[in-house]
Amino acid sequence: MLYPLSYEGWASIRAGLDDAPTLAANRYAWRLIAAIWEGLVIQETLRAALADAGVAEGLDVPAEIGLERPANPDHGDWSSNLAMVCSKQVDGPPRDLAARLVERLGAASIGHVRGVEIAGPGFINFRLDDGWLHDVLVSVHEAGVDGYGRSAVGAGRSINVEYVSANPTGPLHAGHGRGAIYGDAVASLLEATGWDVTRETYINDRGTQMQTYADSLTARAAGEEPPEGGYMGQYIADWAAEMPADADALEWGYARALQDQREVLDALGITFDVWFSERSLVGDGAIEDALERLRAREMVYEADGAVWLRSTEFGDDKDRVLVRSNGEFTYLTPDIAYHAQKFSRSDELINVWGADHHGYIARMKAAMAALGQNPDALDVRVTQMVKLMRDGEEVKLSKRTGDIVELRDVVDEVGADATRFTYLLQSVDSQQTFDLAHAASKQMDNPVFGTQYAHARLRRIADVRAAEVGVTRGPIEDADLSLLTQARELEILRVLFDGPGMVELAAAERAPHRLVQWVRDLASAVNSWYQDDECRVISEGNSAALTQARLQLVEAARIGLAAGLGILGVGAPESMWMDEAE
RNA sequence: GCCUCCGUAGCUCAGCGGAAGAGCACCUGGCUUCGAACCAGGUGGUCGCAGGUUCGAAUCCUGCCGGGGGCUCCA
Numbered sequence: 001m002l003y004p005l006s007y008e009g010w011a012s013i014r015a016g017l018d019d020a021p022t023l024a025a026n027r028y029a030w031r032l033i034a035a036i037w038e039g040l041v042i043q044e045t046l047r048a049a050l051a052d053a054g055v056a057e058g059l060d061v062p063a064e065i066g067l068e069r070p071a072n073p074d075h076g077d078w079s080s081n082l083a084m085v086c087s088k089q090v091d092g093p094p095r096d097l098a099a100r101l102v103e104r105l106g107a108a109s110i111g112h113v114r115g116v117e118i119a120g121p122g123f124i125n126f127r128l129d130d131g132w133l134h135d136v137l138v139s140v141h142e143a144g145v146d147g148y149g150r151s152a153v154g155a156g157r158s159i160n161v162e163y164v165s166a167n168p169t170g171p172l173h174a175g176h177g178r179g180a181i182y183g184d185a186v187a188s189l190l191e192a193t194g195w196d197v198t199r200e201t202y203i204n205d206r207g208t209q210m211q212t213y214a215d216s217l218t219a220r221a222a223g224e225e226p227p228e229g230g231y232m233g234q235y236i237a238d239w240a241a242e243m244p245a246d247a248d249a250l251e252w253g254y255a256r257a258l259q260d261q262r263e264v265l266d267a268l269g270i271t272f273d274v275w276f277s278e279r280s281l282v283g284d285g286a287i288e289d290a291l292e293r294l295r296a297r298e299m300v301y302e303a304d305g306a307v308w309l310r311s312t313e314f315g316d317d318k319d320r321v322l323v324r325s326n327g328e329f330t331y332l333t334p335d336i337a338y339h340a341q342k343f344s345r346s347d348e349l350i351n352v353w354g355a356d357h358h359g360y361i362a363r364m365k366a367a368m369a370a371l372g373q374n375p376d377a378l379d380v381r382v383t384q385m386v387k388l389m390r391d392g393e394e395v396k397l398s399k400r401t402g403d404i405v406e407l408r409d410v411v412d413e414v415g416a417d418a419t420r421f422t423y424l425l426q427s428v429d430s431q432q433t434f435d436l437a438h439a440a441s442k443q444m445d446n447p448v449f450g451t452q453y454a455h456a457r458l459r460r461i462a463d464v465r466a467a468e469v470g471v472t473r474g475p476i477e478d479a480d481l482s483l484l485t486q487a488r489e490l491e492i493l494r495v496l497f498d499g500p501g502m503v504e505l506a507a508a509e510r511a512p513h514r515l516v517q518w519v520r521d522l523a524s525a526v527n528s529w530y531q532d533d534e535c536r537v538i539s540e541g542n543s544a545a546l547t548q549a550r551l552q553l554v555e556a557a558r559i560g561l562a563a564g565l566g567i568l569g570v571g572a573p574e575s576m577w578m579d580e581a582e
Numbered sequence: 583g584c585c586u587c588c589g590u591a592g593c594u595c596a597g598c599g600g601a602a603g604a605g606c607a608c609c610u611g612g613c614u615u616c617g618a619a620c621c622a623g624g625u626g627g628u629c630g631c632a633g634g635u636u637c638g639a640a641u642c643c644u645g646c647c648g649g650g651g652g653c654u655c656c657a
Contacts, residue, residue: 072601081600084637094637120601121637167657209657306655317584317653324655331657358586359652384587385650426595429587431650433594438606442619445606449619457617465616517596520604531612531621538616576619 027051027063042132042497043067043078045111050082050124053104057097059086069494076117076125077132083122094122133493134481140496140556141476148563149503154195160342161187163352164265164272165202168257169213170235172264175354177407178432179383181423181569183352184270185512186381188567193507198346200274202338205254206282207331213257214250217243264408268416269569281337287329290337290371291322299370314366314375336367343373350510351380358382381510383428389435414440417570421448424516424568442576444527447520449576451565454523456576457530458558462551463574465538473551483549488529492553495522496560503567512568519564526557 028051032044047065054061066081083098090097098118105116105124112132117125140148163183166176184199191197204210216226220240226232239256243249265271281287291307294300299310305325309332312319322333342349353360361382365375388395388405395405411419413436422439425447426432444450466472484490499518506514529535536542537550562572 066600068600070601071603075601079600081638084600087637123601204657207657304655308655321655326655328655330655355587355651357652357657362585382587382651430595431588435594438594444620447605450605453617453619457620461616468616513596517604524604528621530616531618533615536616540615576617 028061028065042112042128042135046078046080046113046126049105049110050080050101053101054082054086056104057090057100059089061086069498070125075119075123076115077128078126079119080124080126081122083118083124087122098122098124130485130490131482133490133497134484136493136497137481137484137552137556138476140559141552143559143563145559145562145566148559149500149567150192150194150563151500151504152194153504154190154193154507156194156196157348158196158198158346159190159348159350160198160200160346161190161350161352162200162202162342163187164261164270165204166261167204167209167213168254168261169209169231170233170257171260172407173404174388174407174410174434175383175386175404177268177410177419178386178423178428179352179354180265180270180407181268181420182381182383182428182512183350184268185420185424185515185568186350186352186507186510188569189503189507189510189512189515192503192567195507196346198274199272200276200342201272202276202278203258204278206278206334210250210254214253217253218249221245221249260408264406264411267408267411268420276338278334278338281334281341286337286341287334290340291333293340294322294336294367294370297370297372309363309367309370311363311366311370314369316362316366320363320367332363332367335364336371339364339368339378340371340373343368343377347377349378351378353380353382355382355384379510381428384431386423386432386434389433391435391437395436410434410436417452418446418448420568421451421516421570424512427511427513447516447523448570450527451519451523451561452571452573453576454526454530455558455561455565455572456574458526458554458561459574461537462554462558466551469538471538471547471551473555474548476552479548479552480545481549481552483546484553486529486532486535488525488532488535489550489553492522492525492529492557495525496556499560499564503564515564515568519561519568522557522560522564526561 028044028048032041032048047067050065050067051061054065061082062085066085068079070076070079083101084094087094087097095118102116102118102124112128112135113126114129115127117127119125143150161183164172164176164180166172172180187197187199212227212230216230216232216236217240219226219230220237221243226236239253242256243252291300294309299313300322301308301310306321307323308319309322310319320332321330322336323329339349351364361380364380365378368378369375388410414422418439422434423432438446439448440446442449444453462473484493495518499522502515502518506512506518535550537547537554539547542550558572565572
């Protein structure tokens, strides 16, 4: 590993590992070791130093010492709130405690730290030399596109991510798209952090809506209007025209709808490990088994000729019917069996549902609790609605479905990468306005374009421009990275430092938009750097060593963009010339 | 009525316990130089309102106001 660790807290590592009074320092020593192992070490070095200072000051040091990179450069490179958090433990204002801590810190020599100061209500601000950022560059190279941002925090745990789960009675619409791409990105984030992930979708291929769908197809095939309450979209007529005269309308229509859905999902790069058929639960008696388990636990009762689940005992508003008085299951019952089955395959479950299913969460969690499962191991994520716009006007109609916009139309109009990226731009907690024209735009005001463009620019420098002047990037060990001193060069490295933490955060929060935000930040840093004459990679005024150092930076930034986009399922193009893109 | 999401710059939205942000729009400036499909600078905000918790609240809690969604022996 490439970190010349000058922090003398190493002494405390050796001395303190079995020294009970310095348990806190001990904990930080181990964290420091782990950080060195993972390559990004500066944060834990500072934490270990702060922990030592705190322990020496007699403080009960918190398990997670607050340490962040302030947005305002006046506040230094790193900033800690330790003195404020611990001020209750001692007499006097936080700034005084901070002063004592800083004094103790000064005694140690901490790698890359040039100065420590107290600011505001008691922040301890560290100023570092640029070397810590050059270390970042090396670690990015070592990780590469396939390793950068990835970690093992979820290792050893399995998780099932269920998304899309649409009725096989027609095409997917734009609302499905949000859940589909969100679920897929969450699955990728969890994979990137070491989880054993199953991507799964549930097919509601049983029940009354299938018969309604079949009746609608049959009616259209006979040249009639669909029955009352039937499916009215133009696609029904189109598909009916394709349907062979002797086909079973339900089975044929089922296959047709599934094929249609699969095509769009394929176009978006979404593939499932498991397509779970609701019917299969009937075949293997899983529904009856689940009911039996609930009965055995005395979680059901009969009333008014129906079978009820005591879901109110687990926080639901009301008890829920499992078997109607006419003897049929409600929608809930097979779904309970399905979730129980998923729990037999994975440690944890994530469901991605549309906002209209929000009210369903409490009863499903209650059902899991009634079965003896931990309801907290079922994480239901709800995606708020999407409104489609084009040039400021709402788009409501689709060619085939009549009343809703098909996902296929979105992909056809803006392309798969832009569709994915645009859906992922915002938190799924907020309603989204998806402007089709904007998402397809080939200008910097479109974040998709700006990000991919940044990657293409880097490729152009590294592959084309360097070759034109007969330069190739050598081994990073031979590069003098200390030549990278320009503000915009260092800014790229700062953003690259944040990447792995952002992936971890985005995975933990199931919030891909956090990673999107980071990728945009990196692209923005790259695009600014690119236009800066002081940062030119290929230039007559540059020494060979400077060119080499900058080529290493180009590759690191490229790795960051490609890895981030890769986890999001968005392409990192080598070129974006219009004629090549079309 | 109950549950839930949202309310931050003119617009679209991040930030969700630590020292108010981005893009667009608007104003100004920059192409004989790695792609100006670009870049830089500037204007612009009592973070819906009122209490509370905290050394510290856009961020947590409570109540209200405004908007979306849901409350079915539908799926």
